[in-house]
Amino acid sequence: MKSIATNLKALSWVIYLLLVIVGVSPFLHFVFPGFNSLFPPHELLTQYGGLERLEIWQQIGGFFVAAWPAALLCWALILILRLMALLKAGMWFDKRSETICSQFSRAMMWFVAAQVLHKTLLVLIFTATRPAGERILFLAFNLEDAFALLPAIFALIFAHIVSLARQQREELQQII
Amino acid sequence: MPITVRLDVMLAERKVKSKDLAAHIGITEANLSLLKSGKVKGVRFGTLEAICKYLNCQPGDILRWDEE
Numbered sequence: 001m002k003s004i005a006t007n008l009k010a011l012s013w014v015i016y017l018l019l020v021i022v023g024v025s026p027f028l029h030f031v032f033p034g035f036n037s038l039f040p041p042h043e044l045l046t047q048y049g050g051l052e053r054l055e056i057w058q059q060i061g062g063f064f065v066a067a068w069p070a071a072l073l074c075w076a077l078i079l080i081l082r083l084m085a086l087l088k089a090g091m092w093f094d095k096r097s098e099t100i101c102s103q104f105s106r107a108m109m110w111f112v113a114a115q116v117l118h119k120t121l122l123v124l125i126f127t128a129t130r131p132a133g134e135r136i137l138f139l140a141f142n143l144e145d146a147f148a149l150l151p152a153i154f155a156l157i158f159a160h161i162v163s164l165a166r167q168q169r170e171e172l173q174q175i176i
Numbered sequence: 177m178p179i180t181v182r183l184d185v186m187l188a189e190r191k192v193k194s195k196d197l198a199a200h201i202g203i204t205e206a207n208l209s210l211l212k213s214g215k216v217k218g219v220r221f222g223t224l225e226a227i228c229k230y231l232n233c234q235p236g237d238i239l240r241w242d243e244e
Contacts, residue, residue, distance in 0.1 A: 174218070175219065175220060176207050176208075176210065176211045176219055176220065176223055
């Protein structure tokens with residue numbers, strides 16, 4: 001039991017670190033492109049002429065669109081932290097654990113959708129000031145996006161297992 | 177429910193207090209009260225055995241099936 005608590009503590013530090021990285025990544029990718037080699041400018045930003053070429057509304061819009069998947073991923077990480085807090089308190093088969101797993105699954109599915117759609121929106125914003133006929137509509141779904149669905153599916157299965165275990169435990173508690 | 181719990185009848189017949197039975201079989205008075213009122217989903221064999229031993233009766237004296 002002590003090792004579980006230690007592992008959870010170590011894992012929570014990893015998640016805090018990930019939260020910081022994911023949280024600041026849109027700023028480093030978009031607001032301060034070329035800040036360092038670890039966070040190069042957003043690939044689409046480089047592809048469409050860089051930040052200097054964009055008008056202010058395109059820069060602001062682009063930032064919010066780029067921050068959208070990052071915000072969803074942050075939310076998913078916060079949900080994992082909440083789940084870990086419940087597990088640490090021994091509430092493995094609790095209604096709240098079940099709810100958090102479902103929420104995490106939904107957050108990850110939205111993340112995948114945002115990951116695909118944010119590129120479409122970014123290209124639309126970046127090419128909005130071009131003359132008619134030169135504006136681009138871009139839509140791509142790759143293997144990486146498909147793999148991002150895996151945690152969502154695992155979380156959904158885990159939520160179902162927790163739900164069944166909780167029902168069984170509640171039934172056992174009604175047996176004297 | 178077709179299965180009725182007649183534990184209160186047996187306790188009255190044997191002149192045993194719920195508190196004493198609960199203490200003997202190792203369950204709380206609240207749970208014994210739930211058992212007496214039939215508001216539980218089941219009884220463990222261990223609990224049933226302890227009740228029968230203490231009240232010197234058969235499981236059939238405590239649980240009865242009534243046709244609806």
